[in-house]
Each structure stands twice: as structure tokens, then as C-alpha cells.
Amino acid sequence: MRQTFSNAVFLLCATASALQIPFLESLNPQNAVTTKKPLVSSEAIQADISSKALLKRAKELFKIAELGIDEYNHPTRVIGSKGHLATLDYIYSTLASLGDYYTITNQTFPAVVGNTFEYRLVLGDASPNSTQAMSLTPPTTDKEPVFGPLVLVANDGCAASDYPSNTTGAIALIQRGTCPFGTKSENAGKAGALAAVVYNTADGSLSGTLGTPSPHHVATFGISKADAAPYIAALKNGTIIESSAYIDAIVESIGTTNIIAQTTAGDASNCVMLGGHSDSVAEGPGINDDGSGSLTLLEIATQLTKYEVRNCVRFAWWAGEEEGLLGSDYYVSQLSAAENKKIRLFMDYDMLASPNYAYQVYNATNALNPVGSEELRDLYVDWYKKEGLNYTFIAFDGRSDYDGFIRHGIPGGGIATGAEGVKTRKEAEMFGGREGEWFDPCYHQLCDGVSNCDLEAWEVNARLVAHSVATYAVSFEGFPERRVGVEAGRVAETPLYHGSKLVM
Ligand code: DTR
Ligand code: ZN
Ligand code: ZN
Numbered sequence: 001m002r003q004t005f006s007n008a009v010f011l012l013c014a015t016a017s018a019l020q021i022p023f024l025e026s027l028n029p030q031n032a033v034t035t036k037k038p039l040v041s042s043e044a045i046q047a048d049i050s051s052k053a054l055l056k057r058a059k060e061l062f063k064i065a066e067l068g069i070d071e072y073n074h075p076t077r078v079i080g081s082k083g084h085l086a087t088l089d090y091i092y093s094t095l096a097s098l099g100d101y102y103t104i105t106n107q108t109f110p111a112v113v114g115n116t117f118e119y120r121l122v123l124g125d126a127s128p129n130s131t132q133a134m135s136l137t138p139p140t141t142d143k144e145p146v147f148g149p150l151v152l153v154a155n156d157g158c159a160a161s162d163y164p165s166n167t168t169g170a171i172a173l174i175q176r177g178t179c180p181f182g183t184k185s186e187n188a189g190k191a192g193a194l195a196a197v198v199y200n201t202a203d204g205s206l207s208g209t210l211g212t213p214s215p216h217h218v219a220t221f222g223i224s225k226a227d228a229a230p231y232i233a234a235l236k237n238g239t240i241i242e243s244s245a246y247i248d249a250i251v252e253s254i255g256t257t258n259i260i261a262q263t264t265a266g267d268a269s270n271c272v273m274l275g276g277h278s279d280s281v282a283e284g285p286g287i288n289d290d291g292s293g294s295l296t297l298l299e300i301a302t303q304l305t306k307y308e309v310r311n312c313v314r315f316a317w318w319a320g321e322e323e324g325l326l327g328s329d330y331y332v333s334q335l336s337a338a339e340n341k342k343i344r345l346f347m348d349y350d351m352l353a354s355p356n357y358a359y360q361v362y363n364a365t366n367a368l369n370p371v372g373s374e375e376l377r378d379l380y381v382d383w384y385k386k387e388g389l390n391y392t393f394i395a396f397d398g399r400s401d402y403d404g405f406i407r408h409g410i411p412g413g414g415i416a417t418g419a420e421g422v423k424t425r426k427e428a429e430m431f432g433g434r435e436g437e438w439f440d441p442c443y444h445q446l447c448d449g450v451s452n453c454d455l456e457a458w459e460v461n462a463r464l465v466a467h468s469v470a471t472y473a474v475s476f477e478g479f480p481e482r483r484v485g486v487e488a489g490r491v492a493e494t495p496l497y498h499g500s501k502l503v504m
Helices: 002-018 023-027 029-035 042-047 051-072 082-096 181-190 225-236 287-304 326-333 337-342 373-386 402-407 425-431 455-474
Strands: 102-123 146-152 171-175 195-199 219-223 242-263 267-277 311-318 343-349 360-362 392-394 412-416
Touching: 042 287, 042 455, 051 082, 051 287, 051 455, 082 102, 082 242, 082 287, 102 195, 102 219, 102 326, 146 195, 146 225, 171 181, 171 225, 171 242, 181 195, 181 219, 195 225, 195 242, 219 242, 242 326, 267 287, 267 326, 267 337, 267 455, 287 311, 287 343, 287 455, 311 326, 311 455, 326 402, 337 343, 343 373, 343 402, 343 455, 360 373, 373 412, 373 455, 402 412, 412 455
Parallel strands: 146 171, 171 195, 195 219, 267 311, 267 343, 343 412, 360 392
Antiparallel strands: 102 242, 146 242, 242 311, 360 412
């Protein structure tokens, strides 16, 4: 505390002399007003944002991700990895260096992590090209290959009665649909299967997660509909297809941590909250996803310390987003009704610098979300318009950390620059870039490094994040009061997604 205080005095003296305010006057307690920080303004804090500072942080984060190489053979910041632990250290120590401007809280919660080292599926004499191991799959017995006939499961494999008696000692082939992959794997295990293969009903390969582990889960793969078709036909003809399955994987329970920083100043009963996720997927370093969001928050948290705020500002760095929004869900679930009500809104910042970007605003309406979501949406829209920039609306469908908030009555929204969506011709005209390609061709891949971030888009969006913080840090005038219960607004019963992984 003492150290921080004397640094602050030193800085203010330096400012006073630069402005040629007589030195003694600046020290006179009656003129203490000269030592007060200015109230934050959108213009001032936007001017504090530079792509140079963001890039510097991105390079630091990549170095941190390289600590994951030991265990994963490539850079990663997936929860449980050294890359993620070092990310948490980096965020915490940066915040701690800001003195007492923030109250910092570490919130540790249980999470399940999986790592698949190797897998192989041979059906008859061939290996389907589209084969993928499901996330959080257990290994095959003793991490060794298992052998048995392929057996076709009836219907969707969601009921025990769908599994024929010869599933015991076999590899179960199950159609996607009706219930989660985890339920199918569990049912297969209960029926005595050695492994399970879920085939897609839509086009393309099938990559999903088994979700919460069950002792009945068996090693589970996903394959495409096209790859499955000849096997289904042969099985229906009574052909015996001797097969083998092999997965070397671990699934374990760990503790991981959300970091929350709240301004000590400002009305603590009226908080503007914003968050990004501190973790990446196992496959890569996650510098755009979500280094871009989480570093933007860190930079703004740093710049904000120059200013006074009227409302409290609460920053969050969520862990386990990539495993299914674990950290944000946990955080919201732990809020008492009184604490919940203090959060006036939650702003989600996940992927702000996609290389083939579009300026995307979540289309969060008050008709389908807690009241206030639409006012936030319009704040982003108005800013892009004022800047003379194009924007598009994207679905507010549960793919990031806002989901838990809106499900608990807290207005939410955010911006993004796109993931595995394909850029249309119209979007290429609006934003430049490459039509027909993903917004982020490195989404969830090893190549999501520093050069995967578009610095122009990043700086633009970081200024918009700064604008959002400054606006609500000064006033909630015109922003709807928090409502609770049914008053808060409707939320879709079953989200299309909960995070980025398919569950069924
Ligand atoms: N859940 C994010 C990616 C993400 C967030 N919103 C969207 C919308 C469309 C596609 C992807 C996303 C992640 O961390 O992967
Ligand atoms: Zn992701
Ligand atoms: Zn993300």
C-alpha cells in the first residue's frame, strides 16, 4: 500500500510540473483537487488504446503458451496445462501491479479435463477417414486396442432397449440425435460394448464431447454419415464386420480458476461487468481465441487506473470456457440473489481480432433476453455507425460466456469478429478480406498464434470495449433497471450451443 501511494504522488508531481503548475501549489492540501483523477470518458480511454500495446501482450501470451509444449508437444493454454497456469499468473500479476485500484479475487472451481494422445478405429479392413475421438472420452481398456464385431444399434441409441444383446463385447455403431453423445456412450457401456462409434446425420465429420464423465462411458468416436453408410448397409445384410478400436486418453478432475477484478471505487451496487476467457483449446495457443479478448480486458483494466469511475467496473477472466463455459457458469451459479442484482449487465469479449474479420454484434434482443441486452446491442451499433464502420448481427445462441448470465436474468451481449463461419460475398464487400473462407481459418488450431490476429480489427474493437466500459462506468442513465424473476425477460429453453462443443 505504502509503495503504491508514494508512486502515485510521484506520478502526480511529474504531471504537475509538465503542465507547469507551481510545484508548491500541487502539494498544498487545499488544492488536493488537483491530485484527483479525472472521471473516465469514452474519448480519453479510447485514446489510450494502441495496437502496439496489444501486440506486445500477444507476444508475451504466445511465450506463455509455449510452456504447454512439455506436455502437449505444441503451444497451448488449455486448462490444466502449464500454459494456462502461466496465463493466470500473467493476468493476476498484471492486476496486482496496479495497486489498490482493484480488488482481485481468485475463484477456484472443479473442472474435468481430457487429453487424447492417440486413437485408431478399424472397421472391417479399413479406417474411416473422418474418424475423430470425442472430447472427454475414456481410453479403451488398459489403453490397448480392443477387438470385436461392429453392431448396429437401433433408433438413436438413447434407450437401453436400442442395444441388441450381442452388443456385449462388441463395438456399437450409433446414429447421432435425440440425446447427448455422453448418454449414448453410457448406454453402450451399460450394454457391455467395448467402444462406441457415433455417426453423423448431417454432412461432415462429427466432433463433439461426452460431457460430464460417467463410469459407464466407453471409448467413443465420431464418424461422418458418408463413412458410416456402407457399414450400415452391410450390417443390415447380416455381414459380420470384425473391428478394432484404440484410444489412449486421460480424463481427470482438476481445480481451475476464474480471476475477477473489481474497482474499489464506484457504486458497488451498480456494476458493469465484462469478461473474456483465459483458456485456449488443447490444439493451439489461442491468441485470437481468446487472447484477443482477455488481453484487451487486461489493457483496459490497466488504462482505467488513470481515471475515476462512478459505477463499479468488474472484469472477469473465465477459465474452462472451451470445456463448456465452465468458469462463467460456476461464477453465476455462486451469486446470491443480492449479488446477482448488483450486476447491471455483462459484456462478453471473445475473439476480437480474427484475420478474415467481420465486425459482429450479438443480436441480443429484449424480447428473447433479459431486458437491457438490446440497449447494450445498440451501444455497439451506434459506435460502429459513428465510426463509419460496417457491422453485422450474429446469433446470440449460447456459444460463449454470456450464456450463464442471461440464464440468470442478467442482461448480456458482446461483439466478436468470427470463428469457423464462412465469409459471404456481401461481408467481403463490407469488411474486405476473403469471401468463402472462415473468419478465422486458424480457429481452434495450432496456427492461432500472434500473426493470426488482425491488428486493425483488434484496435478498433479494443476501442469499442473501452467505450463500453467508460459509458457504463460513468452512468447507467437510460439503461433499464435490473429486473428479477419473470420480470427479467424470457430466455430460450434449450440453447443451440453451450460453448463451442457439440453435445448432441
Ligand atoms: N465459444 C467461442 C467461439 C464463439 C463464440 N461465439 C461464436 C459464434 C459463432 C462461432 C463461434 C463462436 C470459443 O471460444 O470457441
Ligand atoms: Zn474457442
Ligand atoms: Zn473463445
